[in-house]
Amino acid sequence: MELTALLAELCRLGGSDLHLVSGSVPRFRVDGYLRPMESPKLTSQDMSRLTESLLTEVQHHQVTQTGEWDGAYSVPAIGRFRIHVYTQRGSLAMAIRTVSGKIPTFEELGLPPIVEELMRKPQGLILVTGPTGSGKSTTLASMLDRVNEERHAHIISLEDPIEILHSHKKSLVSQMEVGSDIREFQAALKGILRQDPDVVFLGELRDLETIQAALTMAETGHLTVATLHTNSAIHTLTRLVSVFPPHHQQEIRIQLSMVLEGILAQRLLPRSEGKGRVLALEILIPSPAIRNLIREDKIHQMYSMMQTGQAQYGMQTMNQALADLAGQGMISSKLAMGLTTLPEELSKLLDRTGRDRLGAMSLARLRPRM
Numbered sequence: 001m002e003l004t005a006l007l008a009e010l011c012r013l014g015g016s017d018l019h020l021v022s023g024s025v026p027r028f029r030v031d032g033y034l035r036p037m038e039s040p041k042l043t044s045q046d047m048s049r050l051t052e053s054l055l056t057e058v059q060h061h062q063v064t065q066t067g068e069w070d071g072a073y074s075v076p077a078i079g080r081f082r083i084h085v086y087t088q089r090g091s092l093a094m095a096i097r098t099v100s101g102k103i104p105t106f107e108e109l110g111l112p113p114i115v116e117e118l119m120r121k122p123q124g125l126i127l128v129t130g131p132t133g134s135g136k137s138t139t140l141a142s143m144l145d146r147v148n149e150e151r152h153a154h155i156i157s158l159e160d161p162i163e164i165l166h167s168h169k170k171s172l173v174s175q176m177e178v179g180s181d182i183r184e185f186q187a188a189l190k191g192i193l194r195q196d197p198d199v200v201f202l203g204e205l206r207d208l209e210t211i212q213a214a215l216t217m218a219e220t221g222h223l224t225v226a227t228l229h230t231n232s233a234i235h236t237l238t239r240l241v242s243v244f245p246p247h248h249q250q251e252i253r254i255q256l257s258m259v260l261e262g263i264l265a266q267r268l269l270p271r272s273e274g275k276g277r278v279l280a281l282e283i284l285i286p287s288p289a290i291r292n293l294i295r296e297d298k299i300h301q302m303y304s305m306m307q308t309g310q311a312q313y314g315m316q317t318m319n320q321a322l323a324d325l326a327g328q329g330m331i332s333s334k335l336a337m338g339l340t341t342l343p344e345e346l347s348k349l350l351d352r353t354g355r356d357r358l359g360a361m362s363l364a365r366l367r368p369r370m
Contacts, residue, residue: 001026001039001040001042001046001050002053003050003053003054004075004078006018006020006026007075007078007079007081007096008075008078009028009037010028010096010098011078011079011098013028013030013035014030014031015028015029015030015035015098016029016030016032016097016098016133017029017095017096017097017098017133018094018095018096018097019034019093019094019095019096020042020047020050020093020094020095020096021042021047021088021091021093021094022042022043022044022046022047022088022089022091022092022093023041023042023043023089023091024036024041024042025037025038025039025040025041025042026039026042029133031270031271031274031275031276031277032133032268032269032270032277033270044090044091044092047091047092047093047094048092050092050094051063051085051092051094054073054083054085055069055085059071063085063087063092067086067087068084068085068086068087069083069084069085069086070082070083070084070085070160070161070179071083071161071179072099072161072162072163072177073096079098079099079101080098080099080101080163080164080165081096081097081098081099082096082097082099082161082163083095083096083097084096099137099163099164100138100164101164103141103142103145103164103166104138104141104142105142106142106146109135109138109139109142109279110278110279110281111139111142111279111281112281112283112314113314114262114283114285114313114314115143115262115264116146117314118261118262119143119146119147119150119223120150120151121223121261122221122223123218123221123222123223123224123259124218124223124224124259124260124261125214125215125218125224125225125226125256125259125260125261126143126223126224126225126226126261126262126263126264127205127225127226127227127228127236127260127262127263127264128140128143128225128226128227128264128266129227129228129229129230129231129232129233129235129236129263129264129265129266130227130229130230130231130265130266130267131229131231131267132229133268134266134267134268135266135268135279136227136266137163137164137227139264139266140201140203140225140227141163141164141166143201143225144157144166144173144199144201144225145166147171147199147223148166148168148169148170148171148173149169149170150170151170151171151198151199152170152171153170153171153172153198153199154171154172154174154195154196154197154198154199155171155172155173155174155197155198155199155200155201156174156176156192156195156197156199156200156201157173157174157175157176157200157201157203158176158178158182158185158188158189158192158200158201158202158203159175159176159177159178159201159203160177160178160179160185160203160204161177161178161179161180162175162177171198171199174195176188185206185210186209186210189202189209189210189213192217193217193220193222197222198222198223199222199223199224199225200217200222200223200224200225201225201226202214202217202224202225202226203226203227204226204227204228204229205226205227205228205240207243208243208244210226211240211243211244214226215252215255215256215259218259218260219255219258219259228240230265231265232265232282232318233263233265233282233283233284233302233306234284234299234300234302234303235265236263236265237256237263237294237299237302238299240252240256241253241256250297253294253295253297254295256294257286257291257292257294257295258291260286260291260294261285261286262283262284262285262286263282263283263284264281264282264283265281265282265283265284265318266279266280266281266282267279267280267318267339268280269325269331269335269339270331270335271330271331272329272330272331272332272335278325278330278331280318280321280322280325280331280339281316281321282306282316282317282318282321283306283314283315283316284302284306284315285309285313285314285315287305287309287312287313289305290302290305293305303317307320318339318340319340319342319345319346319349320349322336322339322340322346322349323336323346323349323350323352323353324353326350326353327350327353333350336350337350
């Protein structure tokens, strides 16, 4: 069993991930679900052989020392992949994710017009959040590409590892890979501002230092885009503040209230017809009232403003996104109800969406035919 053949099968199935673990058959994630391959179980010897075919001597030494390795891997005529090598039960294992060679457009991803407006901001902080596998990297790549196509700017992207390779269009794009171009993430943050950036893509905000760096970059006149592993816009704000010591949190609230431009909290959901996935997106745009709530530590009051901020600001809650997708028949109502943390509110939204849809169908039938 060769790694190249497994990667080719992953692409043939249209899968997003491949899991290789000793004691199990290879498993492909397709449309969000793991599917076992009809093959013999992998042994620890198989895993050693597969990793040896992938890693250089230096990279293999890193796995021996730290127990893991992250990197990108390209196979001609097959594709590009993000690979995480790790150890479990004393044996090597791999989690491999496909990286699309084509950067999807906003329209293909289903991103609303407000996201395009955000990417035209001259400065500020934009956060893309969601659990692992929710498509954050793809959204970031599309956002970077939109800036690259529309603005004469210097874009700096700090990645671990580099997944999608961006060409220079209207913008100059500098992509730096942790472990290859730079030794450490935190050290690179100090040098970025010396490189005359206009737009900075930071990847994941991992700790206090990276969050502080993102806030500082946004405050000093740069459009800064980053990700967090949080499930909602309000949870994101709480997380950003809570990592700082209590005596420093009010200062961070004030800074955040001034630089934040938007939070996109996303999830990828299986389509109702069973093929492919669709994006569900919660959007927070900081209106003057929301900026004031951030400063005053009244984040819990924001939800009602998000509920009513669709028309004026382009905001929407996750429940509104789920109800809209269910109303269009893109996901099932059962799936939507299983995902929400506010089932009573979503139930009312689904009822209203259903009535609106029936009303539209009735009006269509009543229109005279020409």
